[in-house]
Amino acid sequence: MRILLVEDDSETAAYVRRGLIEAGHTVDHAADGQEGLFLASGGGHDVLVVDRMLPKLDGLSLVRALRAAGVTAPAIFLTARAGVGDRVEGLDAGGDDYLAKPFAFAELLARVNALARRPRLQQETTLLRVGDLEMDLLRHTVSRAGQRITLQPREWRLLEFLMRRKGEVATRTMLLEAVWDFHFDPMTSVVETHISRLRSKIDKGFDRPLIHTVRGAGYVVRDDG
Incomplete structure (x- = not known):
């Protein structure tokens, strides 16, 4: 499975990327929202793992732009903001799941695998x-x-x-x-x-x-x- 990880914190990115690779996945990494948008727009990713607070383009805007462009790869948000309103915002922006920091990698992996098993959605209407x-x-x-x-x-x-x-x-x-x-x-x-x-x-x-x-x-x- 090919995964795009959009995370600006270098330690978190290295930790998650290493774990996903060890689990047998191919991982592309973007350190800011603009780079993430560019990489994800090319398609070919099975799951997107997106930090909500990103430089240049925040995670919510990134996923909204992808959905508007017809990119339907499921997205899971990683964020320290875990209130109900924050989760609703993430889901309404086009996210499919939401995991609060700090998190256990085993849970992230399980959620990524679960998203990959879902039938791919049709292009979201605008x-x-x-x-x-x-x-x-x-x-x-x-x-x-x-x-x-x-x-x-x-x-x-x-x-x-x-x-x-x-x-x-x-x-x-x-x-x-x-x-x-x-x-x-x-x-x-x-x-x-x-x-x-x-x-x-x-x-x-x-x-x-x-x-x-x-x-x-x-x-x-x-x-x-």
């Missing part, structure tokens, strides 16, 4: 659709029935989170963690306020709503038409 609502992740635009909609950054994150999970109910807690990075309930109406603003932009003036409240559960974006 266009999200629910009914006549479209979100273009590359152009950073939103439109409904061809009408351009302007969103504030937090509104964009909220709508993207809901559209990526179309048809699935997102709880208030999930939204607070993913959109506001709150790991506690601030006891405010921040979620409800932003949902209301989104509805005024996404649903108002159209023949059917796409943003629905599931009483006692949360919110969902779906097309009931």
